[in-house]
Amino acid sequence: MKFAICQELFVDWDWEKQCNLIAEIGYKGIELAPFAFADRPSDISAEQRAAIRKTAEDRDLEIIGLHWLLAKTEGLHLTTNNTEIKKNTADYLIELGNLCADLGGDLMVFGSPFQRDIEEGMSAEQAYENAAEVFQNSLPAIAERGVRICMEPLTTKETNFINTCADAMKLIDMVQADNFVLHQDVKAMLGAETESIPELIQKYDTKVGHFHVNDSNLLGPGMGETDYHPIFKALKESRYRGWISVEVFDYEPGAELIARDSFRYMKDVWESV
Numbered sequence: 001m002k003f004a005i006c007q008e009l010f011v012d013w014d015w016e017k018q019c020n021l022i023a024e025i026g027y028k029g030i031e032l033a034p035f036a037f038a039d040r041p042s043d044i045s046a047e048q049r050a051a052i053r054k055t056a057e058d059r060d061l062e063i064i065g066l067h068w069l070l071a072k073t074e075g076l077h078l079t080t081n082n083t084e085i086k087k088n089t090a091d092y093l094i095e096l097g098n099l100c101a102d103l104g105g106d107l108m109v110f111g112s113p114f115q116r117d118i119e120e121g122m123s124a125e126q127a128y129e130n131a132a133e134v135f136q137n138s139l140p141a142i143a144e145r146g147v148r149i150c151m152e153p154l155t156t157k158e159t160n161f162i163n164t165c166a167d168a169m170k171l172i173d174m175v176q177a178d179n180f181v182l183h184q185d186v187k188a189m190l191g192a193e194t195e196s197i198p199e200l201i202q203k204y205d206t207k208v209g210h211f212h213v214n215d216s217n218l219l220g221p222g223m224g225e226t227d228y229h230p231i232f233k234a235l236k237e238s239r240y241r242g243w244i245s246v247e248v249f250d251y252e253p254g255a256e257l258i259a260r261d262s263f264r265y266m267k268d269v270w271e272s273v
């Protein structure tokens with residue numbers, strides 16, 4: 001199995017130092033949060049993109065893609081009725097698709113809870129239609145760069161739009177684009193689903209494009225109460241062939257400890273199931 005890690009927990013480490021440690025631990029992939037590099041993707045020049053990619057590849061690391069796509073942006077929104085904002089959001093996703101491809105990645109996780117919340121008074125149906133429009137206007141250009149968007153269900157604590165895999169599949173079926181697939185995240189599945197995680201892995205195994213591991217305490221796999229044995233067993237038995245990527249939200253124990261402990265736990269569990 002290919003293990004990756006989302007790099008934003010390394011907050012003020014320079015890129016080379018991040019890549020050195022991540023490679024040394026044994027990860028093969030890195031997932032980037034664009035805000036960790038620049039305010040806007042267009043601020044990252046072609047030379048900078050090539051240098052970021054080379055630093056990773058020189059250490060045998062693949063930049064697998066981007067997440068936190070709209071985090072820390074202003075004036076962008078997925079489910080709004082506002083025509084201009086919808087257009088700007090679609091254009092921004094295309095810019096991110098170009099960044100992702102230039103870095104060698106082929107996936108982008110659409111989580112961005114704040115920028116997808118349904119506005120007061122809007123029906124869920126309208127929100128789905130607005131979101132479908134944004135994706136329909138961005139996914140073809142993103143596909144031309146060989147990148148797909150993975151739609152991430154999130155807990156009701158984080159957002160009121162798309163809380164379950166079934167919700168995400170509803171949008172995916174509306175959009176009808178080959179490069180729009182499901183994302184599964186352990187913390188999110190612990191929060192809003194009625195079925196168990198192994199059941200959800202099995203049920204959606206042909207739809208899933210990417211998989212995040214973490215725990216409801218916001219730390220890495222093995223650092224909370226969740227037993228990953230049934231989760232990894234289900235992934236092993238499923239048709240999932242993508243990355244397993246560590247994504248944490250509490251950086252308190254320190255980036256290095258989180259990265260090391262998560263990797264060690266994942267490797268042990270993966271080998272034992």
Ligand SMILES: O=C(O)C(=O)CO
Pocket residue numbers: 067068069070071109110111112113152247
């Ligand atoms: O990508 C996002 O926006 C998240 O929620 C973290 O995956």
